[in-house]
Amino acid sequence: xKIVCRCEDVTYDDVLDAIKKGYTDIEELKxxxxxxxxxxxxxxxxxxxRQILLxxxxxxxxxxxxxxxxxxVSFFLLEDEVEEREGDENx
Amino acid sequence: xxxxxxxxxxxxxxxxxxxxxxxxxxxxxxxxxxxTDGATGKCGGGIRTQFTTEETCRIxxxxxxxxxxxxxxxxxxxxxxxxxxxxxxxxxxxxxEFKENVRMQNSIGVPSRILTVKEIExxxxxxxxxxxxxxxxxxxxxxxxxVSFGYRDRAKELGADIRTHEEVRKISYNGGFEILTDKNNYxxxxxxxxxxxxxxxxxxxxxxxxxxxxxxHEIFATEAMDHFLDPMLMSFSxxxxxxxxxxxxxxxxxxxxxxxxxxxxxxxxxxxxxxxxLFEEHLPQIKSLxxxxxxxxxxxxxxxxxxxxxxxxxxxxxxANGFSGHGFMLSPFVGRAIASMITGSERxxxxxxxxxxxxxxxxxxxxxxVVG
Numbered sequence: 001x002k003i004v005c006r007c008e009d010v011t012y013d014d015v016l017d018a019i020k021k022g023y024t025d026i027e028e029l030k031x032x033x034x035x036x037x038x039x040x041x042x043x044x045x046x047x048x049x050r051q052i053l054l055x056x057x058x059x060x061x062x063x064x065x066x067x068x069x070x071x072x073v074s075f076f077l078l079e080d081e082v083e084e085r086e087g088d089e090n091x
Numbered sequence: 092x093x094x095x096x097x098x099x100x101x102x103x104x105x106x107x108x109x110x111x112x113x114x115x116x117x118x119x120x121x122x123x124x125x126x127t128d129g130a131t132g133k134c135g136g137g138i139r140t141q142f143t144t145e146e147t148c149r150i151x152x153x154x155x156x157x158x159x160x161x162x163x164x165x166x167x168x169x170x171x172x173x174x175x176x177x178x179x180x181x182x183x184x185x186x187x188e189f190k191e192n193v194r195m196q197n198s199i200g201v202p203s204r205i206l207t208v209k210e211i212e213x214x215x216x217x218x219x220x221x222x223x224x225x226x227x228x229x230x231x232x233x234x235x236x237x238v239s240f241g242y243r244d245r246a247k248e249l250g251a252d253i254r255t256h257e258e259v260r261k262i263s264y265n266g267g268f269e270i271l272t273d274k275n276n277y278x279x280x281x282x283x284x285x286x287x288x289x290x291x292x293x294x295x296x297x298x299x300x301x302x303x304x305x306x307x308h309e310i311f312a313t314e315a316m317d318h319f320l321d322p323m324l325m326s327f328s329x330x331x332x333x334x335x336x337x338x339x340x341x342x343x344x345x346x347x348x349x350x351x352x353x354x355x356x357x358x359x360x361x362x363x364x365x366x367x368x369l370f371e372e373h374l375p376q377i378k379s380l381x382x383x384x385x386x387x388x389x390x391x392x393x394x395x396x397x398x399x400x401x402x403x404x405x406x407x408x409x410x411a412n413g414f415s416g417h418g419f420m421l422s423p424f425v426g427r428a429i430a431s432m433i434t435g436s437e438r439x440x441x442x443x444x445x446x447x448x449x450x451x452x453x454x455x456x457x458x459x460x461v462v463g
Binding site: 021022025027028031032034039041067068069072073074075076078 | 240256360371386
């Protein structure tokens with residue numbers, strides 16, 4: 001068995017099945033399979049997903065749109081970071 | 092040629108396509124992007140029956156019941172979890188309004204009730220400034236992608252023609268409708284306008300003016316954690332909602348109360364910070380969680396925050412839009428009601444009559460239970 005998305009347990013065969021059902025837009029495929037929607041946010045599997053679509057004859061496959069903050073960020077840190085930056089501006 | 096052309100591949104377009112195909116009707120669905128590309132794919136996945144207007148409660152109740160058997164009907168896991176909606180009251184005045192709402196809701200069969208501060212705590216929620224709450228166990232969450240793709244897959248199997256990545260450019264009427272896209276030309280007896288906030292642009296093509304405006308709403312998802320939050324936690328006066336999905340992620344949204352219509356859907360850092368500050372008052376666990384992603388979608392707001400269901404301008408130009416943030420939760424009902432309307436059945440006529448386009452000529456009363 002070939003694994004494409006480790007976060008969401010998506011296999012190569014899952015991707016092929018979805019493409020057969022007509023899901024050939026990488027954004028749609030991502031939402032259909034949840035591939036690239038797990039903790040890694042696609043950093044692990046987005047290239048593989050794209051490669052499979054190209055292999056299957058889909059032309060012009062972009063990478064999926066990135067959602068901020070791109071890499072998971074602790075809510076706790078996020079706030080500290082911003083307050084610090086605002087403090088810098090005041091100085 | 093299909094009898095019906097649906098414009099818009101959100102959850103409502105997909106639900107209408109499925110319900111028509113199930114009745115043996117010929118139907119074509121045209122979507123500019125992909126299925127769930129618009130507001131459906133940005134929404135929080137909530138299912139609620141606690142509204143402030145009786146007519147909305149009635150259709151929300153029908154819809155909530157349909158969700159219970161939807162996984163079986165669509166033969167797919169829709170990640171439905173009915174942990175209820177817990178709506179916080181932050182003042183005695185608000186709590187009094189909730190008591191009135193609950194009386195009305197109970198009178199039509201919505202099993203909502205008032206909670207004390209102690210009962211809020213029992214749900215694992217920090218009351219903070221809450222003086223009470225309204226709760227209904229029929230409410231919950233499901234996965235909007237699973238539901239939409241479920242409708243799409245079954246509709247396709249039943250013979251519906253699903254066309255994605257195709258944009259409607261022009262519609263004309265001459266006894267029947269003619270729909271021109273960037274790729275094809277379609278004839279149809281019925282056109283269903285289910286294009287979210289862009290339904291206004293679609294209706295403009297036929298010279299019909301819909302009172303719909305887009306309002307931006309931001310939302311986030313955290314990494315998954317062990318299950319700790321049963322209900323969807325919500326506040327009307329602070330304008331937020333947050334729930335834990337079957338998968339363990341917290342999904343929450345908050346919007347400033349005073350906002351202007353816009354088509355700009357850029358996510359902002361200030362949203363993430365403000366949302367965190369609001370949520371940690373009631374769910375201190377959130378501080379230690381990681382924010383996985385954030386995005387924004389548009390509510391298709393009408394003047395009374397209620398949907399437009401039924402014809403507008405032309406007898407067979409059917410609207411399924413203006414959901415004002417409640418499109419996903421109403422979609423099982425809307426699919427049935429619109430399909431029934433097109434096939435000439437009277438079954439849902441009374442239930443949808445309050446949502447006619449004509450009501451705007453008479454003047455309207457606003458649904459106050461809008462959040463996010």
